[in-house]
Amino acid sequence: MSSGPALTGSTCIEVTKCGGYVNIDLSPELYCSYTGECKRNRLVFNRDEACLYCKYRRLLDVPAMIDKRLEENKQ
Numbered sequence: 922m923s924s925g926p927a928l929t930g931s932t933c934i935e936v937t938k939c940g941g942y943v944n945i946d947l948s949p950e951l952y953c954s955y956t957g958e959c960k961r962n963r964l965v966f967n968r969d970e971a972c973l974y975c976k977y978r979r980l981l982d983v984p985a986m987i988d989k990r991l992e993e994n995k996q
Contacts, residue, residue, distance in 0.1 A: 943990040945983070952979050 953959070955977035961968050972978055 943987060943994060945986045945990055947981070952981055953977055954979050 949959075949972070953972065953975075955975070961971050961975075964971060
């Protein structure tokens with residue numbers, strides 16, 4: 922049994938070295954424009970899902986972020 926990503930038969934390091942996979946940072950600082958203390962932490966369930974429907978959410982150009990990370994990895 923592999924200890925790597927599901928259905929790859931390899932480790933995380935081997936998968937990322939092949940050049941097809943990258944990680945990007947999707948922290949709230951990038952996509953949230955709310956100022957003040959967010960009350961989403963008072964939710965019992967679906968804290969992260971609540972951000973998807975929030976009016977303060979900023980849209981991100983995810984394909985461009987992935988392309989940028991792929992370029993960084995080539996260097």
